[in-house]
Amino acid sequence: MQSLANKINIAMGSYGKASVAYNNGGQALKIAVNKGISAKLIAGPADFDALGPLGLTAGTIANGLDEKRAEENIKKIHAARKKVKGIEIWAGAEVDIMGDGKLDYPDELLKQFDIVLVSVHSRMNMPAEEMTARLLKAIQNPYVRIMGHPTGRQILRRDPFHFDMEKVFAAAKKHGVILELNGNPERLDLSDRHVKLAKERGMKVIISTDAHHPDHFQLMRYGVMTARRGWLEAKHILNTLPLKTLLERLAR
Numbered sequence: 001m002q003s004l005a006n007k008i009n010i011a012m013g014s015y016g017k018a019s020v021a022y023n024n025g026g027q028a029l030k031i032a033v034n035k036g037i038s039a040k041l042i043a044g045p046a047d048f049d050a051l052g053p054l055g056l057t058a059g060t061i062a063n064g065l066d067e068k069r070a071e072e073n074i075k076k077i078h079a080a081r082k083k084v085k086g087i088e089i090w091a092g093a094e095v096d097i098m099g100d101g102k103l104d105y106p107d108e109l110l111k112q113f114d115i116v117l118v119s120v121h122s123r124m125n126m127p128a129e130e131m132t133a134r135l136l137k138a139i140q141n142p143y144v145r146i147m148g149h150p151t152g153r154q155i156l157r158r159d160p161f162h163f164d165m166e167k168v169f170a171a172a173k174k175h176g177v178i179l180e181l182n183g184n185p186e187r188l189d190l191s192d193r194h195v196k197l198a199k200e201r202g203m204k205v206i207i208s209t210d211a212h213h214p215d216h217f218q219l220m221r222y223g224v225m226t227a228r229r230g231w232l233e234a235k236h237i238l239n240t241l242p243l244k245t246l247l248e249r250l251a252r
């Protein structure tokens with residue numbers, strides 16, 4: 001367990017809809033999770049700092065950023081990337097999968113992000129067949145890179161929603177979509193058994209913390225433990241790649 005934890009180079013958490021990701025090679029990462037920044041983060045577990053001075057501000061998290069704000073944020077994030085030395089900054093988004101499988105941002109906006117993660121946050125009670133079709137449709141969008149908390153469960157609060165996991169995994173593999181292992185102990189989604197299935201189907205996972213605060217990056221350990229319970233090794237987990245390799249992998 002310890003050795004796998006030590007191989008985690010890049011952590012990932014969510015902070016609303018727009019994103020910023022940065023890393024200086026796996027150490028001394030600085031993350032902007034300051035008040036207004038609405039960000040999906042890919043970054044290491046320590047040394048947080050605010051990007052406020054760089055002009056990255058605001059973003060309503062509850063209802064998401066509207067498209068214009070999202071576009072402005074992407075521009076700010078990309079401008080910050082040029083200013084900051086030694087740190088990678090990426091703009092990304094966690095985008096809702098709507099009831100019909102469409103994404104709630106248009107493709108013209110999605111393609112401006114460096115990374116797009118999609119997940120279900122509504123209408124989770126639909127029959128398995130309908131949910132499967134919904135997920136398959138989302139996975140086929142060419143800008144989607146990661147499928148977030150794929151079963152939607154929240155421990156002690158909400159059961160996973162029903163869908164044909166074999167079909168969805170197969171489609172994700174075909175389209176190069178990576179599965180999230182959300183390490184937040186309220187989720188642990190994918191679960192240990194599900195990541196084992198993912199491994200057996202030749203898929204990679206990315207462990208995230210679903211961080212909504214810098215302290216939450218410590219939750220990475222639960223993601224690592226879940227991965228181990230699912231028999232994953234470092235080679236099955238994208239966070240263990242050097243940043244450059246990960247970004248190439250995500251860029252497709």
Ligand SMILES: [Zn+2]
Pocket residue numbers: 014094119121148149
């Ligand atoms: Zn989410």
